Amino acid sequence: MRGVAIVGGGTAGWMAAAILARRLGSGFGSIQVVESPEIGTIGVGEATIPPIRLFNDALGLDQSDFLRQTQGTLKLGIEFRNWARIGHEYFHPFGVHGTSAEQISLHQEWLKLRQMGEKHSFEDYSLNTVAARRGRVSGAGAGEAELWSVYSYAFHFDASLYAQYLRGYAQARGVSRIERKVVRVELRGEDGFIRALHLDDGTQIEADLFIDCSGFRGLLIEQALHTGYEDWTHWLPCDRAVAVPCESAGALTPFTRSTARTAGWQWRIPLQHRIGNGYVYCSRFISDDEAAATLLANLDGKAQAEPRFLRFTTGRRTKFWNKNCIALGLAGGFLEPLESTSIHLIQKGLTHLLNLFPDRNCAPVLLDEFNRLAINEYERIRDFIILHYKATAREDAPLWSYCRGMDIPEALDYKIRHFRASGRVVRYGSDLFAASNWIAVLMGQEIWPERYDTLMDQRDTGQLQASMRRMRRTIRQAAEAAPSHEEYLAAHCRTVPQ
C-alpha cells in the first residue's frame, strides 16, 4: 500500500484520517486529506450514540478535553414528542431497563402488572430516563456501583469543532492536509481503479486506496465510479432539512429532543454554548419558506444565524466499497438523524475497513465482505427509523397519513408482528439497536403486545409487585443522587468563554 487519499474534510474525512493515522504505521505511505476550501462542513449540532466512546477511546482522547474542545454535552437518550399522536411523548433511553443487565424479561413483568391495573410507566424502570428527566448525569462508564452497569451515555457536540479537533490530532500524527479542489478523477484503463486525483493547481495525488468523504454528491464513488444508489424515499419520504442554531435558555437537557411536525420533525441538540436546531421535512408537503418559518417559531432562544437548507435522498450506494474506493458518511448514503446514527455509520465503516484492510489489489472477497456487513447494518438502522414513522396514530397531515398506510420492509414487518403477538423482540445479527432500544420505541410509539409471555404467570404476583417497587425506588434514588448536567460539565469540561 502506497498511501491513502481521503477526499473531503468534514466529520467523516477527519474521523477517517485520525483513526488511520493512529492505526497505520509508516509502512503504508502517506495519508492525505484533500479538502476543498470552498465547501464548508455541514456544521450542525451533532448527536451521537454510546459507541462513539469506543471510537474516542481507540484514538486515546481524553473525554473532558474532547467535551471542552467541541462544546460537548452528555446525552442519555432522545425525547420524542408528538410521534405516536399529538400531545404524546416518550423517551428512548440508552442503557437497559431494570437494575441489572440480566433482567431480560423486565418488560414482560411490567406488561403483566400493567394488565393487572398497575399505573407506573415503563420509563420508571430506566435509570437513563429517570436521570435524564431530572437533568442528572454520570459521565463515567466503569468503576461505579453495579447498578450503573445499566446506564449508558453518548454526547452532543459541534460537528465542525469535532472535525477540527480530529484534524489537529491527525496532523500531529503526520497526516497532510491539502486545501485544493479536485477537478478530475483519473481512472486506470485496465481495471477501472482510481489512479489519481487532479487538483485545481495542476498537481495530482496518487494513492492505492481512496476514501470518499465528499458528502452527498459522492465525488469518487458516484461521479467517477458510477456505483449507483438505492433510493429509500418511499419509506422515508423526508428529503430536505433546514438548520439554525439558537441561544440557550434554561438548564442544559442531557438528551436530544425530536418533535414530530406537520411535514417532518424538528431536532433540538443542546451544546454548551448554544442549541442546534433543525427541521427535517418532506418537500412534497411543505415549502422551504414554511419549513423555515416553523423552525424559527419553535426555538428556545434567539436564532444565531440565517437558516441553512440541505437537500438529500434517503438511501445508500449499491456498494460502499467499489474498486479501490470506500465511501463514508454522506457519500455512502443518507439516513435522517432521527436516531443519531450518522457518525456511528462512519465509525462502523472505519471499523470494517480496519478489519478488512486491503493491499493495493483490493481483493474482491474483501469488498464483498465489507459490503455485506455494511449493507446489513444500514438496512437494520433504516428499519428502526421507519418504525417511528409507521407506528403512528396521526392523521392530521398528509405525511402522517402516508406513513401510516405505507408498506414497510419485510424484516421490520416481521419484528412488529412478533412484538404485537407476544411482546418478544426479534433479533437480527446485524442489528445495531438492542432489544431494550426496540422495546422503548415500540411501546413508546404505542405498539402494545396483545399478550405477555405466559411464563410470567408462574411467578408470585405479590413478590413481583414488591420487586418492581424496589426497583423503581432504587433507580429513583440513584438518579437523584447523581450530579446535575450543569454540575458535571462545570466540574469536568466547561469550555472557557471566548
Place this chain on the structure above:
Amino acid sequence: MPRTGPAPNWTRQISRRTGLDVHSDRIRSIAIVGGGAAGWLAAATLARLLKPAFCEVRLLDSGQQLPGPISESALPSFHRLNSLLGINEQDLMQRTSATFKLGAQFVDWSRPGESYFHSFGSLAAKLEAVAFHHHWLRLHQAGLGGAFEDYSPATVAAKQGRFARPVADRQSVLSRYSYGYHFHAASLSVYLREYAQAHGVTRIERPIAEVRLRAEDGFVDALQLDDGSSVRADLYVDCTGGQNLPCQQPYRSPHIDWSHWLPCDRALALPCRGEGPLPPYSQSIARSSGWQWRVPLQHCSDSGYAYASRFTSDDQATALLLSDLPGVALAQPRLLRLSPGRPARFWDRNWLVLAGSALEPLESTGLHLVQTGIARLMTFFPVSRFSPNDLEEYNRLTIMEHERIRDFLILHYKATARGDSPFWTYCRNMSITDTLRAKIELFKDSGRLSVLEEEHFGDESWLSVLLGQSLTPSGYDPLADVLGIEEVTAALGFMRAKIRTAVDALPMHEQFIEQQCQANFMGAP
C-alpha cells in the same frame, strides 16, 4: 414528567382479580417422546423451569429402544446446564463414568500422517488491535512462530494428557480455555431421568402404537399406546431422532437431506477396554469411507466408525472397525443410523422435533443442540396452544443454527488433499454451500474470518479446523505489519513459553480424575 399512556389494548379476556391464568388457552401439558439422553435432558430442563401446577411434563419411553450411542460428548456449553439444574460436577462425573474433554484430535483428515487439535478456548489477545492469528500468520509465512497449536493452552495440555479446570484470573494463560465432557450415554440418561422424575416428570414406559391426528387441522391429537391407552398433550417434543416411532409420519415435516455434503449415513460402535492413560480429548481418525472415533470413558473406550453406505458395505465397515481397536472389544458392534439433514420445520403445529436432525457426531454437537433447542423453546414458549409467530421465529433461528454447524462440519470433508479412496475423492470435489464457500475464499485471501448469524463455533474453532486442514491463507492483515517482526517474534515466543510452563505444572488427566471424580459406577458398558 413520566408519561402514563392508556392501558395496552388487550384483545383477550382479562382477569384483573388474580392476574393468573389470563391466558386461558395456554400450553398446560408437554409430552416428550423418546427416553435417551436427549429426551431426559429436555425433561430435566423443562421440569426445572416449569412448575408442575403451571405445566405438566411427561416422557414416553418406548421401552424397546434401538441401541443408542455408547458415549455422548458435551461441548463447554454443558456448564450452562449444570448451573441451571444445580448439578454437582463431581457427582455427575462419578455416576456417568465421565472424562474431561479439552477438545478433539483429528487424524489423517487433510492427508494421511497429519493431525491437528480442535480444542476449546479463546484466541490470544489482539496486538495493536490486530487479531492474534494475523501476527502468527505473518511469522509463519517467514518460517517463524512455531505451530498455531502451541498458542492454545487446551491443545498443549491435551497433547500431554494433562488436565485441570481453568482458573478465573484473567491474567493467567490458564484462564483461556474451557472444557466439555465425555459421558457414558446410558448412565447420563439415568442421571437426568432421576433428576427429572424428582422434579415432577412422569415417565410412561410403553411403546407408541399410533400417532392420532386431528382431522380439521392436522395437529397431533393423542399418542395411542400399545395397551390401548392414550397420552394427550398440548405440545409434543420429539427426541427420538426419528427412530422408534410408527413409520407413518404425516405429522413430521419433510426431511431436508444434506447427505450430498455430509455423506456419512451409518455408524458402528462398540466399547473396548481402554489401554494406556486416559486422554482428555476424543479422537477422530479419517478412514477410507468415513471416520473412526475413540471416546475415552473411565471404564472403557467408545470406538466407532461413521461411514457412507454409498462407498462401503456394513461388512466392510465392521471389518475395518474391528481391525483397528484401541483395546479388547467388550461387545459386538451396534449399528446406528445417521440422517444428515434437518426437518423442513423443526416445529410444526404442536410437534417440535428436538433431536431429529441427527447431525453426525463429528463435532459433538448433539447434546448442545438439545440444550439450545430447549432454551429456545422457553424463550418462545407459546403464548397460546397455537401461536404461529412463536413457531415461526423458533424455526427461523433453529434453521440458521443448524446450517452454521452444517457448514462447519462440511469444511472437515471438503478441505482435504486426500484422493486415496472414492469417498475422499468425492468429498474433495463436491460442491459446497455458498455460505461456506464465501468463508473459505475470504480466509484464503488474507486470513479473515466471516461470522454469520447464529454461529456456534467461534473464531478459534474455525481457525483450528481451517489451518488444521491445511487451508493456509496467501496473506494476512497488512495492519499486522505496524509491529516490527522482531518485536512480534519475541512477544509470541514469550507467549508460547508461558503456556508451556503453565501447562507443565498441571496434573495428568487420569490422576486428576482419580483424585476428584472417579466413577463409583462399574456397571456393564
